[in-house]
Amino acid sequence: MSARRVCVLGGGAWGSVFALICRDAGNDVTVWARRAEQVDEINAGTNRAYVGDVRLDGIRATTSLEDAVSGADLVAVAVPSGSVRECAAAFAPYLRMDASVLSLVKGVEAGTLSFMTDVLVDALGCSPQRVLAVSGPNLSAEIARHQPTGTVVAGSDAERAGYVASRIHTAYFRPYVGSDIIGAEVGGVVKNIVAMAVGACTGMKLGVNTRSFIINRGLTEMARLGVALGARSETFLGLAGLGDLVATCSSELSRNFSFGYRLGQGMNVSEALEASAGTVEGATSCPHVLALAGRLGVDMPIAQATQDVLDGHVDVETAALRVFRSPRVTDGVDARAV
Numbered sequence: 001m002s003a004r005r006v007c008v009l010g011g012g013a014w015g016s017v018f019a020l021i022c023r024d025a026g027n028d029v030t031v032w033a034r035r036a037e038q039v040d041e042i043n044a045g046t047n048r049a050y051v052g053d054v055r056l057d058g059i060r061a062t063t064s065l066e067d068a069v070s071g072a073d074l075v076a077v078a079v080p081s082g083s084v085r086e087c088a089a090a091f092a093p094y095l096r097m098d099a100s101v102l103s104l105v106k107g108v109e110a111g112t113l114s115f116m117t118d119v120l121v122d123a124l125g126c127s128p129q130r131v132l133a134v135s136g137p138n139l140s141a142e143i144a145r146h147q148p149t150g151t152v153v154a155g156s157d158a159e160r161a162g163y164v165a166s167r168i169h170t171a172y173f174r175p176y177v178g179s180d181i182i183g184a185e186v187g188g189v190v191k192n193i194v195a196m197a198v199g200a201c202t203g204m205k206l207g208v209n210t211r212s213f214i215i216n217r218g219l220t221e222m223a224r225l226g227v228a229l230g231a232r233s234e235t236f237l238g239l240a241g242l243g244d245l246v247a248t249c250s251s252e253l254s255r256n257f258s259f260g261y262r263l264g265q266g267m268n269v270s271e272a273l274e275a276s277a278g279t280v281e282g283a284t285s286c287p288h289v290l291a292l293a294g295r296l297g298v299d300m301p302i303a304q305a306t307q308d309v310l311d312g313h314v315d316v317e318t319a320a321l322r323v324f325r326s327p328r329v330t331d332g333v334d335a336r337a338v
């Protein structure tokens with residue numbers, strides 16, 4: 001058995017491209033996916049629905065969780081957030097005692113309002129030190145073409161996080177080790193919501209000033225929530241905060257930005273979701289983020305305006321006006337960049 005065996009759970013866009021990174025970093029990689037046709041296609045070297053003509057040679061795929069997970073010392077979870085608990089419960093029996101589990105997922109669980117590393121720890125019944133978050137400006141379509149970027153590998157065990165980073169480092173993918181797991185996760189979740197708002201402004205043909213405003217005030221909302229949850233404010237200036245926020249708010253490759261853009265162009269929520277290729281995590285997580293913010297007394301006017309649109313309560317123009325007309329906070333908090 002290879003000493004460098006990685007299992008990636010989920011054969012979508014990020015699972016496939018993360019598998020490519022791991023292969024290029026010298027690992028023996030197995031992707032687990034549910035559908036036999038998709039597994040057959042990956043074993044033949046492509047996954048056209050998710051990565052177009054990018055070749056996946058050398059990556060093995062299987063529908064068997066036991067086959068995929070049991071020999072791996074790194075297990076990367078890349079299914080949508082709503083499926084993480086179910087997926088973890090299914091692979092738990094096959095997880096090696098020494099394996100590290102990586103959350104590639106940017107979401108909050110409905111009901112528990114837990115971030116994904118906590119969901120994994122809970123569902124796997126394992127030590128929190130074994131579960132790490134990987135998050136950064138990681139638009140999969142760019143990485144698939146070896147356009148360079150970086151990411152944060154955040155874990156409470158620095159030695160383990162450093163080892164994981166060394167296992168996924170390639171010439172085009174540079175990992176940085178961090179210890180602020182909740183900060184990395186809040187960054188990855190809130191940037192999706194801000195990207196929907198920026199996409200909507202772009203779809204409405206609002207200019208760069210407006211988009212910069214939403215990005216900057218969105219960063220403030222991200223940092224406020226993160227700090228209230230125990231994150232360090234400086235995390236939000238790093239790759240998992242500002243880095244990912246800028247990438248996601250700037251690119252039509254982002255599903256969250258594109259979804260918002262369609263809303264800005266006049267589609268309703270169902271039409272915009274229908275037109276989206278792949279998972280739109282921001283739409284799923286926005287109500288959960290607002291529930292957390294409400295519990296903690298954190299003000300998130302951009303997230304609230306976005307949710308008002310998602311709920312069909314207001315149109316995008318009205319929502320945008322609400323952000324600009326919302327009462328100013330005068331206790332000094334708003335004066336800080338983060």
Ligand SMILES: NC(=O)c1ccc[n+]([C@@H]2O[C@H](COP(=O)([O-])OP(=O)(O)OC[C@H]3O[C@@H](n4cnc5c(N)ncnc54)[C@H](O)[C@@H]3O)[C@@H](O)[C@H]2O)c1
Pocket residue numbers: 010011012013014015033034050078079080081083086087104105106107138139140141277278279281
């Ligand atoms: N695509 C990216 O650029 C990117 C980058 C970083 C992080 N992410 C995050 O990665 C996560 C996955 O996103 P994605 O882009 O791969 O989504 P995707 O929509 O491209 O693929 C998701 C895959 O998961 C499968 N799936 C859904 N439910 C499942 C279940 N219960 N069991 C097994 N498989 C299931 C789907 O069939 C699909 O193949 C999201 O949280 C996203 O925010 C994505």
Ligand SMILES: O=P(O)(O)OC[C@H](O)CO
Pocket residue numbers: 106136137138139140192195244247248253254255256257279280281
């Ligand atoms: O396509 P999105 O909007 O899910 O964004 C993908 C990644 O999270 C960008 O880092």
